Amino acid sequence: MSELFYDAAPNATRVAPERPGPRTYPAKPAEVTLFGTCVVDLFFPEAGLDAIRLLEREGIRVHFPQEQSCCGQPAWTSGYVNEAREVARAQLNLLDNGLPVVVPSGSCAGMFRQHYREVFAEEPDTLKRVDNLAERTFELTEFLLHVCKVDWQDLGQPTQIALHTSCSARREMNTHLHARELLGKLANVERLDHDHESECCGFGGTFSVRMPEVSGAMVLDKTRSLRESGAAEMVTADGGCLLNINGSLEKQKQTFRGRHLASFLWERVSGEVKP
Amino acid sequence: MSARRNILNKLRAGLAGTTPRPDDFDEGLVTRPWQYAPEDRITRLRSLMEAVHTEIHQLTCAEWPAKVQELLEHRGLKNLLYAPGTDHGQTLSEHWQQSNAAPELLAYDRPIEEWKEELFWQVDASVTGTVGGIAATGSLVLWPDRHEPRLMSLLPPLHIALLKASEVEDNLYGMMQKQNWSAGLPTNLLLVSGPSKTADIEQVLAYGAHGPKELVVLILEDA
Amino acid sequence: MSQRIPVKELTDSFRGRAVGALADDQLRTNFRVAMDSLMKKRADAFPDEEEREGLRELGNHIKARALSRLPDLLEQLETRLTANGVKVHWAETTEEANRIVHSIIEAKQGSQVVKGKSMVSEEMEMNDYLAERNIECLESDMGEYIVQLDGEKPSHIIMPAIHKNRFQVSKLFHDKLGVDETEDVNELIQIGRRTLRQKFLEADVGVSGVNFAIAETGTLLLVENEGNGRMSTTAPPVHIAVTGIEKVVENLRDVVPLLSLLTRSALGQPITTYVNMISGPRKADELDGPEEVHLVLLDNGRSGAFADAQLRQTLNCIRCGACMNHCPVYTRVGGHTYGEVYPGPIGKIITPHMVGLHKVPDHPSASSLCGACGEVCPVKIPIPEMLQRLRQENVKSPAEQPKVKDGGAKYSRKERAIWRFWARLNTSPVFYRLFLWGATRFGKLAPKNVGPWTENHSAPVPARRSLHDLAKAHLNQGDQR
DSSP: OOBOOSOOOTTSOOBOOOOOOOOOOOOOOSEEEEOOOHHHHHHOHHHHHHHHHHHHHTTOEEEOOTTOOOOSHHHHHHTOHHHHHHHHHHHHHHTTTSOOEEESOHHHHHIIIIIHHHHTTTOHHHHHHHHHHHHHEEEHHHIIIIISOOOOOOOSOOEEEEEEOOHHHHHHHOHHHHHHHHHHTOTTEEEEOOTTTTSOOSOTTTHHHHSHHHHHHHHHHHHHHHHTTTOSEEEESOHHHHHHHHHHHHHTTOSOOEEEHHHHHHHHHHOOOOO | OHHHHHHHHHHHHHTTTOOOOOOOOOTHHHHGGGOOOHHHHHHHHHHHHHHTTOEEEEEOTTTHHHHHHHHHHHHTOOEEEEOTTSHHHHHHHHHHHHHTOSSEEEEOOSOGGGSHHHHHHTOOEEEEOOSEEETTTTEEEEOOOSSSOGGGGTSSSEEEEEEEGGGEESSHHHHHHHTTGGGOOOSEEEEEOSSOEEOTTTTOOEEOSSSOSEEEEEEETTO | OOOOOOOTTOSSSHHHHHHHHHTOHHHHHHHHHHHHHHHHHHHHHOOOHHHHHHHHHHHHHHHHHHHHTHHHHHHHHHHHHHHHTOEEEEESSHHHHHHHHHHHHHHTTOOEEEEOOOHHHHHHTHHHHHHTTTOEEEEOSHHHHHHHHTTOOOSSSSOTTTTOOHHHHHHHHHHHHOOOOOOOHHHHHHHHHHHHHHHHHHOSEEEEOOSEEETTTTEEEEEESSSHHHHHHHSSSEEEEEEEGGGEESOGGGHHHHHHHHHHHHHSOSSOSEEEEEOSSOOTTOSSSOSEEEEEEEOTTHHHHHHSHHHHGGGGOOOOOHHHHTOHHHHHHOGGGGOSSSOHHHHHHHHHHHHOTTTSTTGGGSOOOOOHHHHHOTTOOOHHHHHHHHHHHHTOOGGGOOSSTTOOTTOOHHHHHHHHHHHHHHHOHHHHHHHHHHHHHTGGGSOSOOTHHHHHSOOOOOOSSOHHHHHHHHHTOSSOO
16 A cells, blocks of 8 residues: 655655565464455365365465455455455454465455555554564465475376466466466476466456446457467466356357366376366 | 635645655666766667667768768758857858858748748758767757757758767766756757657657658767 | 447446447457557566666655645746746636636737647647637647547547557548548658648647646656647747646656656657757747747646545656556557546546546446556556545445545445445354355356346356365364464
8 A cells, every 4th residue: 555654644645655575485384274265165165175285285284264254355346445344354353363374366365465454544553463464464376385385296197278367466466476486386287378468357356247348358358368378278366367267258158268276286286186 | 816826725735734755866766777888878879869760970070061961962952951150050151151062051040930931841951059968868958049949950851960979978867967957947958869750640650740850960979 | 349238328428438449349459459569668668677666666756745745846836937937827627727728819819729739738628618719729749630630539648549540540631631542651641740830830829738847947848759749839929838737846857767757658768759848938039939938737626636645646647648558448448438538547547536426437447456557657656546445435425525526426325235235244154154055055046147247257156065164074173263
């Protein structure tokens, strides 16, 4: 969030926040909390389970507090800040135990790491706990790569995939770089670029229902570009984009599909191929 | 004026209780990436200007008037607008007399109102001096005055500019500091970095939109 | 692209216009090609990440410093300009600005005005205002000239005719100027040059915008590639510059980084062909230049944006156009879809302050918040943050006192109630898990047609068991913390 510098007055002119240095990562912990995210919860629960499995495979004990629900992003981006704050507060309280929080979605991780400061901007007393949560929040691929420092053997057949990264994951968390590096560790996986790779798929949460025509045009372009990459399938670390892209592909009666990155990684690493 | 008062009041209300931000201008950010060895300055300026269709010749003080004549005669141009009140203007007219050059020298020595039509439609070329150049962006600095009015470098389809090699600075910031611009700017100060162009149609670059279609820079290596 | 099923209530709205634009294959192609090219140009102009980010940060700080002293700087600018012989005028509204411009022209009994390029004059709808008073105001920027000839508004702030290809321009020139059609862009430009040259010669008044107004020296700085700006500000006997109150910077040296950021972000150029710095009218012994120079400072809602520190950042804008060049929405619908002077991301965040949210209620939501704009903004305006804030202002009830002009344009008790329900659901673990159970067990009964979603997607079917369920079973635990 844009910062107040030099002058404590609330109406002081703001400058952009200082560029963060590269993130320093802690040593691999014994326990983590998995924050599933509402989209994964309802539409891609297997991916959430695969995320748990990937973490357990690294010897980590995963907690899944049953009270968790949603990070609050849908209300926040729609302008319903009080409602967003209520839901965010519930998650903040729930996760307030010092454990690292691993999130299989870049946009929700970004909500915790960047936007909760804006959500609670008018509650200076809460900001300390918000900063604490931000410190402990990791998107799944970044956690596997930089905290677990995974060393994997690829048990799958040679394949080519296209990688889609959600805009917030890309811009707030550099997830595209983490995912590329992680996929690079799989010897039989070749990642292919696709046209206009960094362009939005058109989901944008409520954007897809508020501006369906423009959103529709965007997802048509994105699905075409993914198919034309030559890849066998698409993988993505974000459930919202996955819902959007697969939903469109199904509607178009295309055979090409996307999969959650967690499921793809689990399959390659465990050798378990699901139907 | 009440609009003035209202606007200023609104702005001041918005800033009530605040103090201005500090001046944290870091000149390194506009100088360090844009510094060149002296022998590289001209090379860089030249390559940037030529990339946008500027014609460049490097020669000596003794050679430039003949070059100007050659440029005009080669193009079959009928006249040349110049500034008699400048040193280079004097040099040029002396050469013109001595060599009996064909193109007619037109002196910009009276207000534009007296000959606007002619200036707009009948002048083929002009020659002006400069007060320097900028290597980082490939730019000439023009400081028009009563001797070399503003339109000299704008109206004719061909503009010839004299640039002294010793007056090429690394970057705009350095130029501003060296010439102490903030102490006093002229009515009009110009940076010219090539002939006029536009990409407004399909982003296809076309030259000679409204300003000169051709810019020729004569770099005087011994000046 | 095949046209989607017509949506009810579209009429004259962003969505309505978007539907039309999306179906226009020529427009889609023109914009896609153009935006890809502009994005590449910018990327090529900023090869060094460290240099780019350092400069953006400096640009952000320079604008913030200027805004933090805006009233003082405006007064200083006025003092210096006045001492230099420039007349300074202030206008709160576009109506006032038009009256001022008109009265200057009238005093000179002028009937022909030639305009350099000025987006502020578009805000004023100056051309129409003057035309109604029998004063011809001709655009001289090639792109603006083309759109004016066609009775259109510009579709991009830097490249106004970007939505047209050469065949369309050729036909336009043929129809309006009677010249032969040609596919040669050079020839088309020469036609424009000849036509406009006479206008520069004859014009009584030249109007321009201002890229940066420098308080320290009382200087107006303009950038351009064509030369029409220099023409408009030098050839006619009177020069009127119009600009927004946020364009003032403190020191001369402040323009150095801003200039570099502007030209490289806009068109990928190290510098524009001309940088034109004007500090006064013709002096007594000078032979050309306007005898009168005026500056009109326009508010038109900017002070409203200024009043709120978060929204004040909107005023950092140096009008480079990079945001719209990188916007996936703008690329697909073009500038006219926004229906107002400024299109694209900057258009969405500044227009509400100028015309009020009730006139542009869809502006804040016409974005997926992808963030491409904020990433390239040379002065680091946090555009997605501005959009989110405007969404917030848009749904406020009157009691909540929106801080943006005509806020609450999208206030809906029904929608508020839906989100209140959503909040209750997501803060009551029992409720939430009950919802999950229902959604997963009865997912197959979900409607096949879920409004706008199913226009573009197959009906979403929840999984058979939620992650809550699967995790519980897998971890064999209850509420472990």
